[in-house]
Amino acid sequence: MPFTPAVREQRFVLDTVAGVPELARSERFAAASDDVVDAVLEGVGQFAIGEWAPLNRAGDTVGAKWSPEGVHMPDGYRAAYQAYVEGGWGTIGVAEEWGGQGLPFAIQSAVLETLGSANMGFALCPTLTVGAIEALAHHGSPEQQATYLPKLATGEWTGTMNLTEPQAGSDVGALRTMATPLGDGRWSIKGTKIYISFGDHDMADNIVHLVLARTPDAPKGTRGISLFLVPKIREDGTRNDVRVVSIEHKMGLHASPTCVLSFGDNDDCTGELIGPEYGGIRAMFTMMNNARLNVGLQGVQVAEAATQAAVAYALDRVQGARADGPARIVEHPDVRRMLLRMKAQTQAARALVYYAAGQVDRATLGDRDANLRVEMVTPLAKAHATDLGNEVASLGIQVHGGMGYVEETGAAQFFRDARITPIYEGTNGIQAADLVGRKLALDNGGGFARLIADMAAEAEHADLKSLIEACDALGRTLQTSDADDKLAASYPFLTMLSVATCGWLLERQSRMVEGDDSFAQMKRASVAFYLDQIVPEALGLCAAATAPASQLYAVPAEAFAA
C-alpha cells in the first residue's frame, strides 16, 4: 500500500490551527513563507515515500539487533538516515544560530509526522534528537551549545534521554545513577538506565546521551537530580565507557532499539553537567514537554498511516452486495462508519497536536499566555492523541477483517507499534494526574479559564457547547477537590477536555475550509461526524469525571485478587 503524505491537510491545519501565517510575520519565523512551507511539506513527503517508507516492513520483521559490539539496524537504515541528514530534514525547526533553518516548531512537527507515518520506529530517532537539542538550547553552556548543537541539528549526531531505571519509572525521583566530580569540571557517571530508545545504533557517528543522575550528598527525590551529557565518543575521539547490555523484546516498534545502557562499568564513563547541579528535573521537563508533544504526534503518525491503509483496502476489496450489485466494502454502512471515524479521529489528533505546536512557537516569541497554554494542552496532546492513534489502528485492523490479523497487510504492525505511545514519556495516567494536579491551577486557574472562554466564544454546535460547559464546571471543581478525588476523575476529565478542544479546533476548520473539492467535502463530513457523534460520546464520561475516589477504594487492594 503506497503511503501518501497528507500535505493538503497538513498545510490547512498549520494555517488554521497552528497559525503559521501569523508566525511568519515575526522576525524569528520570517523563513516560514508560503513557498517555503509548501516546499518543505512536499519535499519531506517525497523523501519519506522514496527513502523511509520502503524500510518500514523490514524495521518490523528484521528489527534492530543487539551484538556485543552494539546495535545493528536493518539493511538500508544507515543509508536512509544519512540521506535524511544530507537532505537537511533535521535542521527544519532548529534556530539559525545553531545551523538550523529557524522554521516554527509546528512545521517541524509536520515534517516529523510525515517521516513517522512512513516509518514510525525510524522517526523516533530524530524525535529524541529534538529533545536533546531543546535541553541543550535552554540549559547548556555556550561551549556545550557550540560543541553539540550544530551536529545534533543536522542529525550527524543523535540524542537520547536517559531517565528510567528498574526501580524508577513514573517515579523518576527514585533513580540511583551516580555522578561524582573528577575535579577537572568533568564528572564520572555510574549506573544503569533502561528503556533507552536508540540508546545505541550504527547510523550516526556519535550519540549524545542526556542522563539524569544524583551527585554526592544530593537531596532525596526529584530535587536532588542533575542532568549530564555523556557522549558515546568523547571529544578526544576515545570511546566512552557506555555499554549497551541488551535490547528489549517488544510487541512492536522493532526498528527502534530499546536499550539497557550501563554507564561506568569500568569506572571510565565521563560526562559534563548541563545547567546547574540539582537542575536536572527542570531540564528534564524542557526535554520531556517537547518529547511529550512529539509522542502525541506519533499518535497522529500512526492514525494517518492506518487510515490510509484501511481506506485503500476498503476501496479495493469487493465483498457482499448492495442494491446495484457486488460492492466494495467501503459501500457497506458499518465499514463506512469505521472509516469516517478513523478520518475524524485522525484529524482531531492532528488538530490537537498542531495547536499545541503553534502555541510553542508563540511562546518562543514571548507570548506568556501561549506559554501557559502549552503547559495546559501538553498532557491533552500526549494522552489523547496517543489514545486516538491506538483506537484508529484498531479500527484499521477491523476494516481489514481476517486480513488485518495476518501480519502481511501491515495493519497489525500499526496496531502493535501504536501501543507503546500511551505508556512512554509519562503514561497517559501520569498526564491526567499532571493535568488535574498542576495544570488546572496554573495562573490561579487563569490558563484554564481563558482556554475555556476561547472555546466557548467560537463553539457553535449544541453538543460542543454542552461539553465545554461540562469541562468548565468539572475543571473548577477539580481545582479545589481533595487530591484523591481529583486523581480518580483525572482520566475521564482529560478525555472530555481533549474532545472539547478537538471539537473547537475542528469546528473552526469546517468554517474556514473553502471550495467543494474532495478535501473540502471530506473535511466537512468528518467534522460533522465528530461534532454529532464523538462529542456526545464524551459527554457520557461526565459521571466518571464526577465520581469520588471512595468508589475506587471501597474494597481493600487484596480483594482485587479475590
Place this chain on the structure above:
Amino acid sequence: MPFTPAVREQRFVLDTVAGVPELARSERFAAASDDVVDAVLEGVGQFAIGEWAPLNRAGDTVGAKWSPEGVHMPDGYRAAYQAYVEGGWGTIGVAEEWGGQGLPFAIQSAVLETLGSANMGFALCPTLTVGAIEALAHHGSPEQQATYLPKLATGEWTGTMNLTEPQAGSDVGALRTMATPLGDGRWSIKGTKIYISFGDHDMADNIVHLVLARTPDAPKGTRGISLFLVPKIREDGTRNDVRVVSIEHKMGLHASPTCVLSFGDNDDCTGELIGPEYGGIRAMFTMMNNARLNVGLQGVQVAEAATQAAVAYALDRVQGARADGPARIVEHPDVRRMLLRMKAQTQAARALVYYAAGQVDRATLGDRDANLRVEMVTPLAKAHATDLGNEVASLGIQVHGGMGYVEETGAAQFFRDARITPIYEGTNGIQAADLVGRKLALDNGGGFARLIADMAAEAEHADLKSLIEACDALGRTLQTSDADDKLAASYPFLTMLSVATCGWLLERQSRMVEGDDSFAQMKRASVAFYLDQIVPEALGLCAAATAPASQLYAVPAEAFAA
C-alpha cells in the same frame, strides 16, 4: 504469574445468571447437582493450572509450525491434549446418548472459559470440536452420529469449520468449493478454504472437517450451499485428499494454526452430505451460533487472564509514594480505576455469555422464548464480550507500564491474542447487522420487547433505567427504519443494548450476593462501578445510534482517499 481459576465467580454467575439450579431440576440436566458442578469447576481448574497454563508461553513464542507433512504443535501440546481427552473434559456438555456427561452448555462454557484463560490458543481446538458436535447432533443421520459423535465428544477426534474462501468471507454465499456426487452416496470435494483454525495438527488421531460447498446446478448465493463431512482419515483407514497448504503468520494466537486447506488436489477427496442438499446454511448457523457464543467466551477468557496478571503486578510493584510512604501501584487512584474497570468489564462479559449459555440450555428443554432469546443475545455476546476482552487486555498492558510492552510479562500476548476475536465467526459489524437486520424483528418484535420488559422489571438504578428506555425506543425505531439507517446505527445500538443487558445481570448479582467476604465486597464494588460509570458512558452513544446513514454517505467513497 500463576493463573487462578475464577471458580467462586463462575459458580455464582452460573447460579444467578445462567440458572443452573433450575436447569438441574429437569431430567435432561439432572446430572448438574451442586456437588458435580463444584467438582467440575474445581477439577478443570486444577487441570488447567497443571497442564495447559504452563504451555501458554511456548504456544506464543514457538507456535504451531507447518511442514509438508502437516502442522506440528509445540512440545508438550500433544500430551496435554491427550490428558484433556483422558480427563473427560470434552464430554461435559455432550448429551449422554453420545457418550457425554449431559451437563448444561453453561457448565461446558465455564469449563472452556477456564481452559482458555489458561491457554486461549489451545482452547480454540476443543471449541471448534463443540461446533462440529452441534452440527452433527442437529443435522447428521443416525449413522453419522454413531460414527462421529462419540469420538468427537471425548476429543479423540477434533472438528473444524470450513466456511471462508479467498473471495468469500463475510459474504459466505460467494463460495466456490464444489461437491460432486460419486453415485455411491459419497461426494467428491474440490476447493480451497482459508482461515481454518486447527485445520491440521498432530494432537489427535483424526480431524473431522465440516465443509460448506456447492453441488452441481445449485442455486446462486447462500441458498445453494450444502454441508459436507470430510474426515482427514477415512473409515477404511486411508488418508483423504486434504492438504494443508500453509498456515498464516498472525499477530497472535500462535498456538492455533490458521490453515489454508486444499481439498481434492488429486481428485480423491471424499465426503458425506450432512442434512439435506442446500441445507448448508441452516447447518452452518447451528454450528456458528454455538461458535459465536464460544468466541464471546474467548472475550471472557482473555479478560479474566489479563485482569489477574494486572492485579498481581499492581499488588507487587512499588512505585511512587502515598501519604504513608512508598506505595504499591494498586494504591494509586488511576491504577485502581483501571483495575476496577477491568474487574467490572470482565464480570460484565461473563454475565452476558453465561446468560446466553443458560438460555441455550432452556431452549434445549423446549422453552420457545429461550430459543428466541438465544437468537437475540448471540450477537451481543459475540460482539460485546470480544470488545470487552480487547479493552481489558489493553488496560492490562497499561497497568504494567513499560513492562507491558515487553513480551516477557505476557500482558502483550493477551492483547495480541484477543484482537482476532472481534473478527472471526462473523465480524462484530456483521453481528450488529444481524441484530438490527434479523433479530430485532423476531416474533414481530416480541423477543426484543420481552427482553426489555424483563430488564425494566428488575432495573433499580437510575441510569440503567434510562439506558433500558433508550434501547427500547431505539430498538422500536430500528425495526421499521430504512435498511441503511439501521445499519448505520447498528454498532452503537449493539453496544448500548449490550451494556443495558450486562447492567441488568450485574445489578441482579449485586442484590443476590451474600456475606461480606472479599468476593462479595469486590462484586458489590465492581457492580457499583459498572452502574455508576460504564452505564452512563453507554448513554453517550445515543446520538450515534440515531444518526442517519446519510451522514456516512455525505461524500463519495473516493473522497476518503483525498
